[in-house]
Amino acid sequence: MGILYLVATPIGNLEDISAxxxxxxxxxxxxxxxxxxxTRKLLSHFDIxxxxxxxxxxxKRSKLEHxxxxxxxxxxxxxxxxxxxxxxxxxxELVRVALQAGYTVSPIPGACAPVAALVASGLPxxxxxxxxxxxxxxxxxxxxxxxxxxxxxxxxxxxTPHRLLESIIDLEAVxxxxxxxxxxxxxxxxxxxxxxxxxxxxxxxxxxxxxxEFTLVVAGCPPSQEHxxxxxxxxxxxxxxxxxxxxxxxxxxxxxxxxxxxxxxxxLYAELRSGDILPDARDRxxxxx
Numbered sequence: 093m094g095i096l097y098l099v100a101t102p103i104g105n106l107e108d109i110s111a112x113x114x115x116x117x118x119x120x121x122x123x124x125x126x127x128x129x130x131t132r133k134l135l136s137h138f139d140i141x142x143x144x145x146x147x148x149x150x151x152k153r154s155k156l157e158h159x160x161x162x163x164x165x166x167x168x169x170x171x172x173x174x175x176x177x178x179x180x181x182x183x184x185e186l187v188r189v190a191l192q193a194g195y196t197v198s199p200i201p202g203a204c205a206p207v208a209a210l211v212a213s214g215l216p217x218x219x220x221x222x223x224x225x226x227x228x229x230x231x232x233x234x235x236x237x238x239x240x241x242x243x244x245x246x247x248x249x250x251x252t253p254h255r256l257l258e259s260i261i262d263l264e265a266v267x268x269x270x271x272x273x274x275x276x277x278x279x280x281x282x283x284x285x286x287x288x289x290x291x292x293x294x295x296x297x298x299x300x301x302x303x304x305e306f307t308l309v310v311a312g313c314p315p316s317q318e319h320x321x322x323x324x325x326x327x328x329x330x331x332x333x334x335x336x337x338x339x340x341x342x343x344x345x346x347x348x349x350x351x352x353x354x355x356x357x358x359x360l361y362a363e364l365r366s367g368d369i370l371p372d373a374r375d376r377x378x379x380x381x
Contacts, residue, residue, distance in 0.1 A: 094121070094163040096190045098183065100176040100202025101134060104280035108203045114138055116200055121166035124159050126173050126181055142169075152182045159186060163195055176204045180224050180250065205278050206248045209307035212285055213246075213273035216312070220246040226259050233259065234340075237266040241347065241354050247310040253302035260297065263310060264290040265340040268348030270311040277304040313348060320350035322360075329361050339365075 097116050102108040117123065118140050124147035125131035131144060145162075147155050147170065162168050172181035176199075187197055206222050221240065226249050227233045240247060251259050256274075263272070273287045274297070282304070286296055290310070320328070328350065332342035339361055347354035 093195055094165065094167040095196045095198055096163060096187070097167060097169045097198050097200055098177050098187070099169045099171050099200040100204065101131075101171050101174060103174040103203045103205050103208075103278055104283070106134070106137060108279055109134075109138075110200070110202050113200045113202055114140070116167075117142065117169055117171075119167065120169045122159070122162040123169045123171060124155070124186070125171050126177070130173050131171055147182060147186070149182050152185060156186060156189060160189065160193065163190065163193075174203070174205075176202065179204065179206075203279065205275070205305070205307050206250070208278050209273065209275035209285070209309050210246065210248055212275065213309040214287055215246045215271060215273065215309055217246065219244070219312075220248055221312075222248045225250045225252075226255070226262075228255065230258070230262070233262050234266060237262060238354060241266055241344070242313050244312040244315065246312050247308075249308040249310070251306045251308055253304065253306065256302055256306055257294070257297055259308070260290060260294045263308070264294060264344065265338065266344045266354065267310065267313075268345040270314075270348065272308060272310040275307040275309070278307065280304075320352065325350055325352055325357065325360065326364065329357070329364060332361075333365070 097120070099113050099116055101113070117135065120142050123131065123135075123142050123144050125144055126146075126148045128144045128146050135142065145155065145158060147159060159168060170177045170183055170186060172183070177183045178187055190197055210217055210220055221243060223236070223240070227236050249259070267290070269289050269291050271288070272290050272293055273285060274293055276282075276284045286293060288296070325346070328346050329342065332346065339358065343354050343358035343361060346352070347357045350357070
């Protein structure tokens with residue numbers, strides 16, 4: 093019986109591939125690749141000539157039988173476009189079926205963008221939560237962030253250029269103004285890692301052309317030094333309204349500072365406003381003019 097190797101490939105710099113990964117790729121009977129064109133360029137660069145088959149999101153079910161048949165004849169390597177296969181890439185189903193059939197599954201470690209961004213972020217690395225890509229739809233994205241808002245772990249996300257700014261704005265609204273790092277084009281020629289508060293990252297990327305692949309690393313929820321009284325919480329909400337701060341952003345920030353659940357803070361804000369206890373920002377603006 094063959095062995096299914098999960099081979100990590102470079103995420104940018106070709107020098108990041110390991111000697112073991114190159115040896116394993118040269119010895120395989122078949123390489124299952126997320127994008128055969130990209131993998132063929134990599135193999136050509138290292139003078140590796142092994143049969144390729146495609147294995148990507150939209151054909152992974154139909155190709156499963158073909159890959160399993162190849163495993164009966166010998167070793168097979170699974171690779172993704174870049175980085176570690178089966179991590180935000182097709183592979184989980186293949187690994188599960190191979191294990192159920194009694195095959196050995198062996199990882200060949202190497203480049204991994206989430207881990208690279210984490211260790212360079214300057215944020216705690218002892219406990220972290222990797223959540224892949226944030227949801228595309230704003231409502232779903234906010235709900236996903238609310239689920240992890242109170243967790244103490246460093247949070248890691250992937251994001252695309254055209255949604256980066258929207259996601260940073262939502263991070264600030266739900267999590268408050270925590271520290272974060274934004275890693276772009278890791279290991280590539282134009283690698284950039286920016287660090288600071290979420291609001292600083294929002295300002296930094298507001299007017300910049302956005303290109304490349306982004307990994308976001310965000311500080312976990314800090315332990316509350318003091319659980320605010322309801323009176324102090326109400327005073328903070330009133331001040332937020334006077335400053336014209338958006339309700340969702342105010343709720344996220346104050347929840348982080350106060351130790352109160354964000355949902356409760358937002359609910360109290362709505363309750364105070366509906367009771368005309370908080371000044372409406374539009375009325376304040378009218379009075380100023």
